[in-house]
Amino acid sequence: MHLLTVSGIQKWIGGEHILKGISFKQDRFQNIAIVGESGSGKSTLLRIVSGFTQADEGEVLFEKQKVKGPMEKLIPGHSGIAYLSQHYELRNNYKMAELLQYANKLPAADAAALYKVCRIDHLLGRKNDQISGGEQQRIALARLLVTAPRLLLLDEPFSNLDLINKNILKSVIRELSEKLKITCLLVSHDPTDILPWADQIMVMKDGAVIQKGSPWQVYKHPVNEYAAGLFGKFNQIASNGKTMFVRPEDLHIVTGTPNTLMGKVKKVHFLGNAFELEVMLLNELVTIRTIDSSIKAGDTVHVALAN
Numbered sequence: 135m136h137l138l139t140v141s142g143i144q145k146w147i148g149g150e151h152i153l154k155g156i157s158f159k160q161d162r163f164q165n166i167a168i169v170g171e172s173g174s175g176k177s178t179l180l181r182i183v184s185g186f187t188q189a190d191e192g193e194v195l196f197e198k199q200k201v202k203g204p205m206e207k208l209i210p211g212h213s214g215i216a217y218l219s220q221h222y223e224l225r226n227n228y229k230m231a232e233l234l235q236y237a238n239k240l241p242a243a244d245a246a247a248l249y250k251v252c253r254i255d256h257l258l259g260r261k262n263d264q265i266s267g268g269e270q271q272r273i274a275l276a277r278l279l280v281t282a283p284r285l286l287l288l289d290e291p292f293s294n295l296d297l298i299n300k301n302i303l304k305s306v307i308r309e310l311s312e313k314l315k316i317t318c319l320l321v322s323h324d325p326t327d328i329l330p331w332a333d334q335i336m337v338m339k340d341g342a343v344i345q346k347g348s349p350w351q352v353y354k355h356p357v358n359e360y361a362a363g364l365f366g367k368f369n370q371i372a373s374n375g376k377t378m379f380v381r382p383e384d385l386h387i388v389t390g391t392p393n394t395l396m397g398k399v400k401k402v403h404f405l406g407n408a409f410e411l412e413v414m415l416l417n418e419l420v421t422i423r424t425i426d427s428s429i430k431a432g433d434t435v436h437v438a439l440a441n
């Protein structure tokens with residue numbers, strides 16, 4: 135049985151067709167990530183799944199039951215689904231422990247375990263103005279999780295976080311399914327946030343899902359230039375009348391083996407853990423990633439396509 139079944143969702147806002155027939159299914163503990171450019175409809179879709187926005191057509195089933203929208207229900211939302219928006223707010227002048235206790239539906243031991251998973255147990259005695267932005271976000275998350283949801287919808291959870299808080303939140307999200315048995319559906323802009331995490335990625339453009347697949351599929355075999363660009367740099371290489379999207383790390387600098395092309399290195403950029411080369415190859419500038427620190431601008435190199 136699928137945890138979530140979304141069928142034929144359509145949404146118009148102010149005469150604009152915002153969602154154009156979105157359908158997908160999510161199993162329990164399956165990590166699904168939604169990516170897409172700004173304005174492609176990701177947040178609207180999450181809000182419809184959560185029951186906070188009314189779909190014009192289509193249906194959301196959660197644990198086989200229809201998720202009702204605000205026009206069908208007095209108090210919007212679904213008790214089994216938690217939605218952490220980009221714009222969460224914590225009430226002022228309360229200690230964090232009070233905020234959490236107020237929402238809590240869990241036995242004390244489970245709540246304590248959850249505070250540990252969310253890395254907030256040391257913040258419980260503090261007030262709003264005594265915690266950082268990243269900590270506030272984890273409190274807001276814990277406040278949703280103490281209501282014992284089975285599905286958590288996260289809208290751009292990493293967007294305003296520095297690297298340290300981002301890594302903490304990534305660990306928290308990983309532990310949600312393992313330790314707390316909560317399934318996550320996540321919207322993000324950043325490929326590095328979702329490629330290692332997701333079981334399935336849905337790529338959205340202009341209110342439609344244009345590609346669904348494993349992280350490997352969408353990264354290595356994007357359906358078009360737009361999908362390729364969402365996951366970082368790529369080269370377009372024509373081969374047998376078809377356009378291939380080739381990632382910089384899939385072009386290799388080799389020495390003297392057959393089936394290689396000769397190119398001239400134009401620029402070398404240091405990335406920290408690798409170098410990115412701009413190489414003129416068959417009158418096209420291509421990007422190649424390498425760990426070889428000896429290659430310099432002006433060098434002639436042999437390039438092969440990884441199998």
Ligand SMILES: Nc1ncnc2c1ncn2[C@@H]1O[C@H](COP(=O)(O)OP(=O)(O)OP(=O)(O)O)[C@@H](O)[C@H]1O
Pocket residue numbers: 147148152170171172173174175176177178179
């Ligand atoms: N309440 C609203 N009133 C008018 N237009 C809206 C409203 N909500 C969304 N839209 C429009 O619907 C489209 C989709 O918005 P949505 O926020 O779902 O996109 P998104 O992919 O989540 O974008 P972002 O990544 O920037 O958050 C946008 O063009 C937006 O301007």
